[in-house]
Amino acid sequence: VYQQQQEEETGSEAQQHVTNGVRWSVQTRAFGAQPLTRVHLPDFRTSGNFLYVAQKARGQASGKGGILGALQKPLFKQSLSIYGYGPDDTPGFDSGDVLGPLDPRLEADFTAFSNDPGVAGQILNPWVVPALANWAERHPLKQFQTGGFGQVSVLFSPNGVYVALLGTLHPDELDELAALGADLVRAQGVQPVATGMA
Numbered sequence: 001v002y003q004q005q006q007e008e009e010t011g012s013e014a015q016q017h018v019t020n021g022v023r024w025s026v027q028t029r030a031f032g033a034q035p036l037t038r039v040h041l042p043d044f045r046t047s048g049n050f051l052y053v054a055q056k057a058r059g060q061a062s063g064k065g066g067i068l069g070a071l072q073k074p075l076f077k078q079s080l081s082i083y084g085y086g087p088d089d090t091p092g093f094d095s096g097d098v099l100g101p102l103d104p105r106l107e108a109d110f111t112a113f114s115n116d117p118g119v120a121g122q123i124l125n126p127w128v129v130p131a132l133a134n135w136a137e138r139h140p141l142k143q144f145q146t147g148g149f150g151q152v153s154v155l156f157s158p159n160g161v162y163v164a165l166l167g168t169l170h171p172d173e174l175d176e177l178a179a180l181g182a183d184l185v186r187a188q189g190v191q192p193v194a195t196g197m198a
Contacts, residue, residue: 019175021192022182026174027162029084036083037169041181042160044188049116050090051123051156053132054079055141056111072098076113079153083164089157091115103129109136123156127187135180152177154184161185 017024027038054076076098080090087093092115099112099120106112106129114120132154141151155162163181186192 017178018193019178020182020186022185022190023193024178024181027084028168031082031084031166034166035168036164036166037174037177038083038162038164039174039178039181040160040162041185043190043193044156044161044185046119046123046156046158048091048158049114049119050092050096050158051112051114051116051120052076052080052090052153053110053112053124053155054153055109055136055151057141058108058136072111072113080155083153083155083162085155085157085162089155089159089162091158105129105133106136109133109140123188125187128184131180131183131187152180154181156184 015025022041023043024039024041027040029036029038073096076096077093080093090096096113096115097117099114099117101107102110102112103124106124110132112120112124135152139152150166153162153164155164161181161184163177163184165177169177
């Protein structure tokens with residue numbers, strides 16, 4: 001039902017799109033009675049590792065180590081399952097850890113988890129940081145969200161990059177989410193594809 005609703009808004013999920021030279025497609029999932037929409041960008045894949053970045057309410061505490069860090073691991077696992085990710089998307093999850101502190105431009109709005117801090121640091125490069133910070137500036141997550149975009153999450157995985165939001169998206173919202181994903185993929189040095197695709 002949710003897939004049908006999303007396809008009525010934005011077209012078939014089988015359709016491949018190109019934004020800023022980066023290929024992507026829409027994937028609809030469900031979490032209980034809540035639809036969620038993922039943009040899948042296959043042009044950048046990790047090798048045996050992953051990085052999960054989730055938006056948080058501005059000022060919400062986060063941190064590595066101690067009791068807070070220990071509590072966050074199950075929350076990341078739950079968040080990943082909500083968005084429909086499985087073990088093949090997050091290899092080595094059990095050896096993963098909360099990253100921190102993040103770049104000061106991200107620390108107030110994002111939290112991150114990875115099984116390889118070195119690779120995560122390479123992914124969170126000087127071009128990724130402003131793209132995510134700009135998103136959070138335009139769409140800050142509030143403790144009690146009413147209207148607008150909700151929490152955005154990004155997974156860099158062996159199966160590609162995913163950018164996800166809860167809910168069904170209108171075409172302009174989907175375009176904005178895809179543009180964020182394209183910026184994140186291009187920031188990894190991926191060469192743009194030919195723009196013969198619609």
